[in-house]
Amino acid sequence: MIFEKYYILISLFLIAGSLAIVFSRLDKRHTGVRRITLIAVMTALSIVGRFIFASLPAFKPVSAIIILTGIYLGSEAGFLCGCLSAFLSNFYFGQGPWTPFQMVALGLIGLFAGIIFSKRRFKRSSFRMIVICIYGLICGIFYSLFLDTWTMLWTYGSFDLKGYLAVISAAIPYTVLYSLSNVLFLIILDIPFGKRLGRIITKYRI
């Protein structure tokens, strides 16, 4: 069948189309000006983080900052921060057909961070910290697997388990480093970001 042959074409169209639909629905929801500027600041910070650690492969604070945005500013902010930091930083690190996949992967990481922590945004406890770390670990693995699927489809044009395992096994050091860097950056950055964002949010009624 044609649909089996053109996995990559169809998945690319589906992903780009769904992103376009989500973006075009954004204007329907009211978002305050202050929230908009905060999202812009957090995205700029994650892009700058990717720049600072550009020389180290896979060791990046990007996902950690996106997760923190999702936790403290809600799921919409997390999704936007993830999508835009993937898209805009790729102008320096190389755009390609993989950009929509990265946008969706990082956007979903921010979105689910917002959903999971929507009830206990600022309550500080060791249990919450553990949940955040586990979430960061899962996100690192999810991101790698998602992009490995893309690599598989892109280089081979079709999906089979053997090739997928080969691609995954080639990417294992990358995945491990990426997940661990997520956890590390979450532990380091959670308290400074949480304190300051909490202060801003109560001070300016966001």
Place this chain on the structure above:
Amino acid sequence: MIDRLHPLSILIYFLSASLIPAFSRNPVLHTLCLITGFLMLFTWADAGKILKRVPVFLLFFLIISLFNPFFYHNGNTVLFYVAGRRFSLEALLFGADSALIVIGVSVWFISLSHYMTGDKVLLLFGVLSTKLATIVSLIMRIIPHYASYINAYRKQQKLMGIYGEGTFLERLRAEAKIFAGFLTWSLEHSMTTADSMTSRGYGVAKRKSYRIYRIRQIDILIMITSVIFILLLGLSLIRGTFETNYYPVIVMQPQGREAILSESVYIIYSLFLTVKHLIKVNYGFFENKQSKI
């Protein structure tokens, strides 16, 4: 000329010229894609800059083409054995073909991100959502601003003697301190930005984004050509004109009349915008409405 086109026609043209060969399994089309991609580079970059990139692409080519035969062993022509596994010619050629098209698409995308400048990206985002366009323009303003601020802040800390010499741990602590101060400042500063946006009327009326590019005749011409090209090549893609099977032996579809026709259509289409820059011809009729200033 390309940099004055409407962003939508640039996007459609570059994506169709690079991605349609990528979805076929045909080494001829892949090679053509790579060559025309390189020619497109010459429209904006000088030869020295392009030559500097060539070793990187060669390295990339070697890595991708050698990666495949180490994991796939099902070709019939065995070249040699690696740790008891077959290293076959078919798998090597398959890898080389994949590498060819990956590099071809990358070369096309280098030109795309050169021609897709910030204002064009903003326009495309503004069509989808004005909120998104606002955020993107804020980010593009914020990043250089932050870079200059953090440099000034670091210099000031150095003058006060807080930052600079010391052991690794001390310097790390100083960096952390600078980061914390920078974070507080950036969040507070964003609130000032928000207030000044409100006082200048953000959110009072329905927001529209400003569009500097208009769809001109040349844009309509390019979009129509692109649609015809996508239909033509898409049709022969679906009919299996470009199919090549690699395992267990290489079987390429006979290069019949249809394949050669499609390939020449691809050559004409992918050189459509390049030729004008390379030999400096003018399309005349389509451009005579442009200001001469």
